[in-house]
Amino acid sequence: MNKPAPTQQKKTLEKNATLSREERKKQLEFQNEAVVHLHSLYNYALHITMNPDDAEDLVQETYLKAYRFFNSFERGTNCKAWLFKILKNNYINRFRKDSKEPGKVDxxxxxxxxxxxxxxxxxxxxxxxxxxxxxxxxxxxxxxxxxxxxxxxxxxxxxxxxxxxxxxxxxxxxxxxxxxxxxxxxxxxxxxxxxxxxxxxxxxxxxxx
Amino acid sequence: MDCTKASVLMSAAVDGELSFSEEEHFLSHLSECKECSGEFDDAKKTKMIIKEKIIRFKAPQALIDSIMQLTNFDTRETEETRLYD
Known part of the structure; x- marks a missing residue:
């Protein structure tokens, strides 16, 4: 994913004085560790939901949750595996409880x-x-x-x-x-x-x- | 090692998940057993078919954009993501 060039990044940092240094660090790390797996998550979501709209919702929800709880991600472990686990839990909580029939192939x-x-x-x-x-x-x-x-x-x-x-x-x-x-x-x-x-x-x- | 034991290790052998000594025993059984050896080849082939024939899709641009907003350095967008904090 696009990482801002160091100089550009510095400029943005100075501009956004309202944004804490910690938050900026978290964002950058999140981009490098988590956002790079976007296509994999989307493909897996497509496979389990069999529906592009549901897949998008599921991936979106997964990243929101992942970002919110990024501090609990154990550094040095496989971030992709962590994201997949969140996605799977989301899927179970959200889609299994709905009236949607799971496992029905369209x-x-x-x-x-x-x-x-x-x-x-x-x-x-x-x-x-x-x-x-x-x-x-x-x-x-x-x-x-x-x-x-x-x-x-x-x-x-x-x-x-x-x-x-x-x-x-x-x-x-x-x-x-x-x-x-x-x-x-x-x-x-x-x-x-x-x-x-x-x-x-x-x-x-x-x-x- | 007998065929039952070999079948327990079969998938792990395909995926390179055996320990060194397990692998040694497994391979020595295969060299003596045509049936297990054929099954091992079939299992490897099946894995390869899945790897090569399942198509990967690109995530839609709208989805990419919305995920990128989460981590964007733009102040306005960052304030939006704060709603979820």
Missing amino acids: YDLIKDFYHSIKDTRNDTTEADSDYFHSLLHEEVYQALHSLPEEFREVIQLCDIEGFTYEEIANMVDSPIGTVRSRLYRGRKLLRVQLEGYAQKHGFNTDDNQ
Whole structure:
């Protein structure tokens, strides 16, 4: 994100005498530590709400809360993981209590999202017999969303967001052993779904090449 | 190590979360067991598919702007954020 140049920053500081030095320090640190994860949070919010407006609200709320409680963020730990945990709690408090049905996949929405994306299936340069390359983005998305939430969640946090098992365990309030086994079972379920799509494209996935 | 034990370590092996000695035992089992070895390859492939095929969207500019206001050095905007203090 845009960090003001030192000279410019100094000038602004002098101008805003009303703003305490502490508050300015907090803002700068917040930009560097927290705001840089905005796109990740938005993507995760989209995945769990399946609705762009809800996702925006959720991210906004998360940052407001994060800023307010930034002093309680343990310096030196993963700020992204801290933000995700806040986002998840917000989601549970806000959306689960609403009349909204959780976990309902809106396939029209997925189509809108993926509609304009040019798929690489037909123009991949690699000569491959692997079903991996036959899969469309939309199919992988649908396969992921067909999983029970407890499996989908850990796969997203691990494979897409790159969190460690320890961070995931903390986020989902479960022991690391549970994270391990959910990932194991979730990936197995996912593979069945993906192979189903691959077979539709004419790939024999039983082959162990 | 038997197949049951190997399956417990499978996901952690895929994600590089095994300790050094766990990894040693796990890999030595794979070298003797075709089934577990195939499953390990499949699990790695599944992870790669998710990583590569799930599309990342950019957050809308309006959202970026409103988050940036939180930490903006502009006095007017900063006073707004104080409402939430």
